[in-house]
Amino acid sequence: xxxxxxxxxxxxxxxxxxxxxxxxxxxxxxxxxxxxxxxxxxxxxxxxxxxxxxxxxxxxxxxxxxxxxxxxxxxxxxxxxxxxxxxxxxxxxxxxxxxxxxxxxxxxxxxxxxxxxxxxxxxxxxxxxxxxxxxxxxxxxxxxxxxxxxxxxxxxxxxxxxxxxxxxxxxxxxxxxxxxxxxxxxxxxxxxxxxxxxxxxxxxxxxxxxxxxxxxxxxxxxxxxxxxxxxxxxxxxxxxxxxxxxxxxxxxxxxxxxxxxxxxxxxxxxxxxxxxxxxxxxxxxxxxxxxxxxxxxxxxxxxxxxxxxxxxxxxxxxxxxxxxxxxxxx
Amino acid sequence: xxxxxxxxxxxxxxxxxxxxxxxxxxxxxxxxxxxxxxxxxxxxxxxxxxxxxxxxxxxxxxxxxxxxxxxxxxxxxxxxxxxxxxxxxxxxxxxxxxxxxxxxxxxxxxxxxxxxxxxxxxxxxxxxxxxxxxxxxxxxxxxxxxxxxxxxxxxxxxxxxxxxxxxxxxxxxxxxxxxxxxxxxxxxxxxxxxxxxxxxxxxxxxxxxxxxxxxxxxxxxxxxxxxxxxxxxxxxxxxxxxxxxxxxxxxxxxxxxxxxxxxxxxxxxxxxxxxxxxxxxxxxxxxxxxxxxxxxxxxxxxxxxxxxxxxxxxxxxxxxxxxxxxxxxx
Numbered sequence: 172x173x174x175x176x177x178x179x180x181x182x183x184x185x186x187x188x189x190x191x192x193x194x195x196x197x198x199x200x201x202x203x204x205x206x207x208x209x210x211x212x213x214x215x216x217x218x219x220x221x222x223x224x225x226x227x228x229x230x231x232x233x234x235x236x237x238x239x240x241x242x243x244x245x246x247x248x249x250x251x252x253x254x255x256x257x258x259x260x261x262x263x264x265x266x267x268x269x270x271x272x273x274x275x276x277x278x279x280x281x282x283x284x285x286x287x288x289x290x291x292x293x294x295x296x297x298x299x300x301x302x303x304x305x306x307x308x309x310x311x312x313x314x315x316x317x318x319x320x321x322x323x324x325x326x327x328x329x330x331x332x333x334x335x336x337x338x339x340x341x342x343x344x345x346x347x348x349x350x351x352x353x354x355x356x357x358x359x360x361x362x363x364x365x366x367x368x369x370x371x372x373x374x375x376x377x378x379x380x381x382x383x384x385x386x387x388x389x390x391x392x393x394x395x396x397x398x399x400x401x402x403x404x405x406x407x408x409x410x411x412x413x414x415x416x417x418x419x420x421x422x423x424x425x426x427x428x429x430x431x432x433x434x435x436x437x438x439x440x441x442x443x444x445x446x447x448x449x450x451x452x453x454x455x456x457x458x459x460x461x462x463x464x465x466x467x468x469x470x471x472x473x474x475x476x477x478x479x480x481x482x483x484x485x486x487x488x489x490x491x492x493x494x495x496x497x498x499x500x501x
Numbered sequence: 502x503x504x505x506x507x508x509x510x511x512x513x514x515x516x517x518x519x520x521x522x523x524x525x526x527x528x529x530x531x532x533x534x535x536x537x538x539x540x541x542x543x544x545x546x547x548x549x550x551x552x553x554x555x556x557x558x559x560x561x562x563x564x565x566x567x568x569x570x571x572x573x574x575x576x577x578x579x580x581x582x583x584x585x586x587x588x589x590x591x592x593x594x595x596x597x598x599x600x601x602x603x604x605x606x607x608x609x610x611x612x613x614x615x616x617x618x619x620x621x622x623x624x625x626x627x628x629x630x631x632x633x634x635x636x637x638x639x640x641x642x643x644x645x646x647x648x649x650x651x652x653x654x655x656x657x658x659x660x661x662x663x664x665x666x667x668x669x670x671x672x673x674x675x676x677x678x679x680x681x682x683x684x685x686x687x688x689x690x691x692x693x694x695x696x697x698x699x700x701x702x703x704x705x706x707x708x709x710x711x712x713x714x715x716x717x718x719x720x721x722x723x724x725x726x727x728x729x730x731x732x733x734x735x736x737x738x739x740x741x742x743x744x745x746x747x748x749x750x751x752x753x754x755x756x757x758x759x760x761x762x763x764x765x766x767x768x769x770x771x772x773x774x775x776x777x778x779x780x781x782x783x784x785x786x787x788x789x790x791x792x793x794x795x796x797x798x799x800x801x802x803x804x805x806x807x808x809x810x811x812x813x814x815x816x817x818x819x820x821x822x823x824x825x826x827x828x829x830x831x
Binding site: 172174213214216217242243247250251252253254257258260261263264265266267268269270271272273279283286287289290292293310351352353354355356476477478479480481484486489491 | 502504543544546547572573577580581582583584587588590591593594595596597598599600601602603609613616617619620622623640681682683684685686806807808809810811814816819821
């Protein structure tokens with residue numbers, strides 16, 4: 172389901188990361204980075220809350236707004252009951268919509284915000300996401316003290332928080348359209364193979380987006396997913412070609428691959444987590460758009476929708492992808 | 502933040518419950534009830550998934566629509582990573598937005614759907630919520646085998662699923678306005694006192710709604726919260742009077758109190774869970790509206806935004822409330 176917008180602009184972003192991300196190739200694009208995973212807080216969960224609050228504070232100062240000027244805060248994260256977003260909303264005291272779409276949350280929030288802004292139901296909105304490597308590992312997999320080894324095809328939950336301020340005030344980058352995805356369950360149960368799990372959802376959403384808007388893949392200077400990792404990235408290129416007849420091999424990349432130096436950092440197949448697509452898009456891709464090095468970008472955020480409980484009950488892993496079309500305003 | 506709608510109608514609802522709810526005073530209003538908490542499934546989580554799927558299937562048959570006719574499915578529940586909604590979305594194959602607002606989820610979903618329908622960005626939407634007593638107890642509190650006693654002021658997570666079909670097709674009941682709440686944290690840490698935890702958020706949202714629309718409490722034939730329970734209900738009446746100067750003592754009730762026969766069922770201070778406000782509103786209150794026994798209703802869904810992890814870390818419990826104004830169309 173695709174919605175077009177003609178009045179929604181990106182006026183600013185705020186990005187905060189942990190140490191692995193600031194040691195990666197995109198380091199210089201982030202607004203703030205912490206050297207360790209506790210970030211001065213008592214627990215990893217509280218560190219993630221601190222990071223998300225930081226990202227919104229940085230964003231507010233960049234767009235020169237006070238909290239009182241913000242109509243709506245839409246946020247989501249990986250922790251149970253999206254507590255990072257909830258506590259950040261308590262700190263911000265802005266009307267709040269909590270959402271969950273695993274790593275697809277960034278695009279989900281932007282689509283909701285853009286729909287409300289484009290129809291003049293609100294004037295502006297801050298959308299935010301976060302993830303924290305060890306807080307997520309502890310919750311979704313084994314106690315981190317085990318140091319359990321994982322297969323190479325695993326992804327590495329990134330540590331970061333990213334916020335974006337959208338409004339109807341004209342600016343360099345606009346949200347041109349959004350596609351809300353369907354949940355796809357291809358029957359995979361392997362929680363260490365998220366790339367493969369999410370490929371059919373990513374492909375379905377890209378296909379739906381292009382078909383709804385009567386576009387070819389080459390309409391976009393760049394199509395990025397977040398996050399399939401190095402193996403999922405290869406699978407998606409094949410899958411788009413064989414299932415839908417679309418060739419994305421020349422203008423497609425994956426945020427999970429872009430965030431790290433995969434060959435030299437201990438991050439398995441690349442980054443995952445809601446923050447990954449947002450960090451790469453807001454900090455790096457939008458920077459290239461501002462410099463006119465990219466004009467049209469399709470960001471496809473992908474989420475694997477399992478929980479620790481459904482994994483223990485040997486259930487399959489459903490997945491979803493939402494897409495947003497970003498465009499440089501002439 | 503209040504949004505007014507002039508083109509959003511309730512065309513149908515689907516309600517499914519467990520045994521405690523069908524033994525309560527509203528039994529005859531529900532579409533379907535199960536006699537036991539497993540409902541023929543292997544686990545409580547899978548029972549909840551079955552129940553939510555049932556409620557949507559019942560709704561689709563009542564409004565005479567196929568899944569393909571539905572533009573959007575918005576859903577949320579209490580289980581980690583809202584897996585009940587995710588698996589139901591995988592079954593439905595309708596474009597999906599996953600949300601989380603604890604027991605405020607019902608109103609949160611309706612506000613998002615109404616905003617998208619009112620601005621003609623979508624034509625129709627199904628919003629759904631669910632909760633399951635033992636699945637939630639197991640996740641949020643102690644292993645159910647402990648049979649741990651709880652204080653009287655505790656609430657009892659109801660077992661049920663409720664879906665509502667909204668569209669721009671004129672019908673007897675309209676969604677007239679929605680108020681998106683702010684998160685309020687009044688510093689309470691007692692997870693057995695949810696009524697008290699959520700009162701300040703409920704009061705803030707009712708006050709904001711009435712003030713934004715320049716209305717007095719008596720504008721509404723009925724103001725209902727979901728769910729404060731018997732103690733929270735009394736506190737809210739006092740709190741509205743002393744903090745905001747609004748007297749709601751004569752036209753206010755609480756869905757958590759209405760769902761059960763509190764004096765004769767083992768449900769402590771009353772129902773909680775996202776399904777509670779939805780079951781009572783869709784099945785009972787809307788029935789009264791259709792019979793013209795009620796004309797204007799303000800439904801205020803309240804959510805406590807903690808997780809098991811934040812409880813263990815002795816953090817305070819933030820809460821939120823979203824409100825929707827329902828009106829009989831003349």
